[in-house]
Amino acid sequence: RLYCINKSLSVLSxxxxxxxxxxxxxxxxxxxxxxxxxxxxxxxxxxTNHDLLATVAERFIKxxxxxxxxxxxxxxxxxxxxxxxxxxxxxxxxxxKNIALHNAKxxxxxxxxxxxxRSLKTQILNKADQDGNQADGDGMDFExxxxxxxxxxxxxxxxxxxxxxxxxxxxxxxxAGIETNAQxxxxxxxxxxxxxGHQSATQDGIPRxxxxxxxxxDPVKNTNCGHTYSREGIMSLLTQKxxxxxxxxxxxxxxxxxxxxxxxxxxxxxxxxxxxxxxxxMQEKLSQEAADVDESDEEM
Numbered sequence: 001r002l003y004c005i006n007k008s009l010s011v012l013s014x015x016x017x018x019x020x021x022x023x024x025x026x027x028x029x030x031x032x033x034x035x036x037x038x039x040x041x042x043x044x045x046x047x048t049n050h051d052l053l054a055t056v057a058e059r060f061i062k063x064x065x066x067x068x069x070x071x072x073x074x075x076x077x078x079x080x081x082x083x084x085x086x087x088x089x090x091x092x093x094x095x096x097k098n099i100a101l102h103n104a105k106x107x108x109x110x111x112x113x114x115x116x117x118r119s120l121k122t123q124i125l126n127k128a129d130q131d132g133n134q135a136d137g138d139g140m141d142f143e144x145x146x147x148x149x150x151x152x153x154x155x156x157x158x159x160x161x162x163x164x165x166x167x168x169x170x171x172x173x174x175x176a177g178i179e180t181n182a183q184x185x186x187x188x189x190x191x192x193x194x195x196x197g198h199q200s201a202t203q204d205g206i207p208r209x210x211x212x213x214x215x216x217x218d219p220v221k222n223t224n225c226g227h228t229y230s231r232e233g234i235m236s237l238l239t240q241k242x243x244x245x246x247x248x249x250x251x252x253x254x255x256x257x258x259x260x261x262x263x264x265x266x267x268x269x270x271x272x273x274x275x276x277x278x279x280x281x282m283q284e285k286l287s288q289e290a291a292d293v294d295e296s297d298e299e300m
Contacts, residue, residue, distance in 0.1 A: 211248050221265035
């Protein structure tokens with residue numbers, strides 16, 4: 001598996017070799033940064049790893065084919081053996097959860113690494129412009145700069161998003177039948193703003209945007225009244241209203257919404273993704289049940 005921290009060390013090593021080599025230093029650094037931004041094997045590797053873990057997770061959910069097979073092979077009166085099977089399944093779920101948490105940390109590092117590389121690229125280009133379009137690299141420590149950017153970006157991500165909040169972690173836990181903190185919070189969540197007004201939802205439990213009345217996409221929260229909208233919907237409305245408008249949520253007392261009052265609604269995003277996964281799981285279950293019925297009819 002390729003982790004972004006190894007890729008980071010590779011970039012730093014390459015940069016440090018050229019950091020004091022005159023006018024070509026920044027050009028080389030830019031080439032290295034661009035090459036790593038364009039590479040996709042780390043993302044592909046993480047995706048493959050996630051898919052494999054999802055397959056394993058399904059084996060350890062209660063009532064899985066694996067559990068049924070093990071219980072079938074056990075003696076009917078062997079209670080100790082059945083207890084060992086339950087212990088094995090429970091341990092498997094714990095291992096799956098731990099791996100999913102580890103992968104969430106790696107995902108955060110990957111996001112921080114990509115963002116830091118883009119920031120470093122911007123700094124190099126800005127310095128070149130300041131030096132009269134001469135990318136000389138003098139006075140810029142690429143290694144120290146990238147390390148500082150990584151530290152800052154990781155800190156921001158850790159503050160805004162816990163390991164348990166990553167969709168990949170939530171998906172794995174759901175496949176293994178593991179209850180999470182986010183599940184306990186949003187299973188009974190009611191989408192109500194601070195100043196009143198109910199955030200309606202579809203039959204599948206997916207919140208609706210109060211502007212488009214369609215499923216919420218890319219949710220942003222108004223920091224004044226607490227209501228949430230799809231980013232595209234509220235930005236389009238603000239454009240039509242010359243940059244300010246009343247809150248579109250019915251019954252809200254907030255008479256002025258502006259773009260600088262909006263922020264990403266992380267919790268709503270988590271709830272939406274969970275509702276969509278539940279919808280997909282239900283659809284897959286219904287499809288499988290229909291296929292089983294068809295197969296049973298054919299056998300008869």
